[in-house]
Amino acid sequence: xxxxxxxxxxxxxxxxxxxxxEARNASPKQSDGRTVxxxxxxxxxxxxxxxxxxxxxxxxxxxxxxxSPSKRQGRLRAVLLALVPLALIAGGYLYVVGGSVMxxxxxxxxxxxxxxxxxxxxxxxxxxxxxxxQVNAGQVLYRLDPRQFQIALDNAKADLAQTQLTIESMKxxxxxxxRDIDTEKAQVALDQATFDRYAALLKTxxxxxxxxxxxxxxxQADQSKVTSLTQQANVQLAKLGGKADIEVTQHPLYxxxxxxxxEAQRQLDDTVVKAPFAGIVTxxxxxxxxxxxxxxxxTFYLVATDHVWVDANPKETQLTYVQPGQPVxxxxxxxxxRAWHGTVxxxxxxxxxxxxLLPAQNTSGNWVKVVQRIPMRVRVATPDGSQPQLRAxxxxxxxxxxxxxxxxxxxxxGLFGQNDRxx
Numbered sequence: 316x317x318x319x320x321x322x323x324x325x326x327x328x329x330x331x332x333x334x335x336x337e338a339r340n341a342s343p344k345q346s347d348g349r350t351v352x353x354x355x356x357x358x359x360x361x362x363x364x365x366x367x368x369x370x371x372x373x374x375x376x377x378x379x380x381x382x383s384p385s386k387r388q389g390r391l392r393a394v395l396l397a398l399v400p401l402a403l404i405a406g407g408y409l410y411v412v413g414g415s416v417m418x419x420x421x422x423x424x425x426x427x428x429x430x431x432x433x434x435x436x437x438x439x440x441x442x443x444x445x446x447x448x449q450v451n452a453g454q455v456l457y458r459l460d461p462r463q464f465q466i467a468l469d470n471a472k473a474d475l476a477q478t479q480l481t482i483e484s485m486k487x488x489x490x491x492x493x494r495d496i497d498t499e500k501a502q503v504a505l506d507q508a509t510f511d512r513y514a515a516l517l518k519t520x521x522x523x524x525x526x527x528x529x530x531x532x533x534x535q536a537d538q539s540k541v542t543s544l545t546q547q548a549n550v551q552l553a554k555l556g557g558k559a560d561i562e563v564t565q566h567p568l569y570x571x572x573x574x575x576x577x578e579a580q581r582q583l584d585d586t587v588v589k590a591p592f593a594g595i596v597t598x599x600x601x602x603x604x605x606x607x608x609x610x611x612x613x614t615f616y617l618v619a620t621d622h623v624w625v626d627a628n629p630k631e632t633q634l635t636y637v638q639p640g641q642p643v644x645x646x647x648x649x650x651x652x653r654a655w656h657g658t659v660x661x662x663x664x665x666x667x668x669x670x671x672l673l674p675a676q677n678t679s680g681n682w683v684k685v686v687q688r689i690p691m692r693v694r695v696a697t698p699d700g701s702q703p704q705l706r707a708x709x710x711x712x713x714x715x716x717x718x719x720x721x722x723x724x725x726x727x728x729g730l731f732g733q734n735d736r737x738x
Contacts, residue, residue, distance in 0.1 A: 417637055417715040421688065422627035424647070426620070426707040427592065430613035431456060435464070435585045439606045446599040449620070450590045457602065457614065459586035468579035475572040482566045485554055492548035499541045506534035594619040623705045624660070625693040627713050628667065630686050636717040637662065643693050644714040650703050656696050659715060663690040 437459035444456050510530040516522040555561050563569055590596075598615040608614065625645060629637070637659060645655040666687040668674055693713055695705070 415717050415720050417629065417633050417717055418712065419627055419629040419633060420710070420712045421629065422625050422693070422711045422713045424623055424705050424707055424709040424711060425626045426618055426623045426705075427594075428616055428618040428707060429591065431588060431590075431596070431615055431617050432611050432613045433459070433585045433588050433608075434610050435459065435582050436610045437461075437463070437586060437608060439602055439604050439608060440586075441604055442599065442602065444596050444599060447595055447597055448599075449595055450593065450617070452590055452593045454590045456588045456590055456596065456617075458588070459608070461583055461586045464579065464583040464586055468576070468583050471572070471576040471579040475569070475576050478566075478568045478572040479563050482555075482561075482563045482568060485551060486559065486561070489548060489551040489555060489559055492544060492551055496541060496544045496548060499537060499544055503534065503537040503541055506530070506537050510534045588614075590617060592617070592619055593621055618707055620704065623695055623707070625657070625695060625711055625713060627691045627693055628688040629691060631666070631689055632686060634662065634689055634691075636719040637691070637715055638717075641718070642716050644716075645693065645695065646712045646714070647705065648710045648712075653702065655698075655702065655705070657693050658696075660692045660694040662692075665689075 440458045440460045442457045444450060444454075450456070510527075510533075513522050513527045513530040517524065517527045552559060556566060564573075594617045596615055596617050602608070602614045625643075639659050639661055641659045643657045643659060645657055647653070647655070666689055668687060698705075
C-alpha cells in the first residue's frame with residue numbers, strides 16, 4: 316500500500332482528523348531520527364465510543380426497565396380478553412330486551428287546510444287580511460261588491476210583498492164567490508116557484524105554453540149557474556190550500572217567495588267571506604281589489620293551527636306489533652332538541668299503492684317484490700304552550716313503543732325448546 320493510499324484511508328476514517336499538507340507529505344520519523352515506512356505498519360482503528368448522555372456519563376439499561384413494557388402489554392391483553400365475554404353478554408342482553416320501539420322517518424305533520432272560496436261570482440271590493448296572518452274563526456277575510464246582490468234581494472222582498480197581497484185577494488175572492496152562490500141559489504128558488512106555478516096554471520090553460528117554457532128554461536139556467544159558481548169557489552178554495560182562513564205565512568206561494576228572499580239574502584251574505592276556523596292564511600296576494608272571481612274559485616288557503624296530527628308511512632314489516640293506542644314519541648327535524656308525545660290513532664286498512672290510479676299488476680309479466688308502506692295516523696297531544704308551533708308538511712320521526720321486545724332468535728329459542736310467542 317502506498318503512502319497516498321494510507322493517508323486517504325486515515326482521512327476517510329470516522330476518527331481521522333484533517334492534517335496539514337506538510338504533515339501529509341512528510342514521512343513519519345522515530346525518536347532516534349530514523350524514517351518509518353508506513354507500508355510496514357498500520358494504524359490501529361479506534362474502538363467505537365460508548366453512547367453519551369447529556370451529562371457526559373454512558374447510559375446504562377437495566378433489565379427491569381426493559382421488561383416493563385412487555386409486562387404492561389401482557390396485562391392489557393389479559394384485560395381485553397376478559398372484557399370480550401362481558402361485551403358479548405351485554406350486547407346479547409340488549410339485543411334480546413330491545414327492539415320494542417318501531418321507528419320510521421317517513422312521516423309528516425298534517426293539519427286541516429281549506430281553499431277559501433265563495434259560491435257567488437263578483438268583483439273583489441276589499442281584502443281584510445295579509446299573507447301568513449293568524450285569524451280567528453268567523454273573522455272577515457275579503458269582501459265582494461254587494462250591489463248586484465242587494466238589488467236582487469230588494470226584488471225578492473218586493474215579490475214577497477206582492478205574494479202576500481195576492482193571497483189576501485184570493486181569500487176575499489173566495490168569500491165573494493160564496494156570496495154569489497147564495498144569491499144565485501135564491502134566484503133558483505124563485506125560478507122554481509115560478510115554474511111550479513106555471514106548471515099548475517098550464518093544466519087549466521091559464522098561462523100559455525110559451526110562458527111555461529120560459530119559466531122552465533130560466534130555472535135550468537140559474538141551476539147551471541149555481542153549479543158553475545160552486546166549482547169556481549172550490550177551485551179558489553184549493554188555491555188557498557183547502558183552508559179559507561189560511562195564514563198568509565203558511566201559504567205555498569208565500570213560502571216560495573220567502574225562499575227566494577232567503578236565497579238572495581244568502582248570496583248577499585256570501586259576498587263577505589269569513590274564516591271557517593282559526594288558523595293562518597297564506598297566498599293572500601293571489602287576489603287583489605278589482606279582480607273578478609267566478610263562483611267557487613279558490614282565492615287563497617287557510618291552514619288550521621289548533622289541531623295537527625302526523626301521517627306516518629312505516630313499512631309493512633314494521634307493523635307486526637303496532638296497535639292503536641300505543642304511545643308515540645315524535646321528533647321534528649326543525650326542532651331536534653324537542654320531543655312531542657302522542658298515540659297511534661288509527662292504521663289504514665290498505666297499503667298506499669291500493670289507492671293509486673293505476674295499481675301494480677303483480678299477476679302479469681315479471682314480478683319484483685317490493686315492501687309496501689301502510690299509512691298510519693298519530694294523534695299529537697295538545698301542546699302546553701311552551702312547545703314551538705308545528706306546521707303542516709314538516710318532516711318528523713316517530714317512535715312507537717310497542718312493548719314487545721325482540722326476544723331470542725328463532726334458532727336459539729329452538730335450542731332451548733322454547734317458542735317465540737307474540738304478545
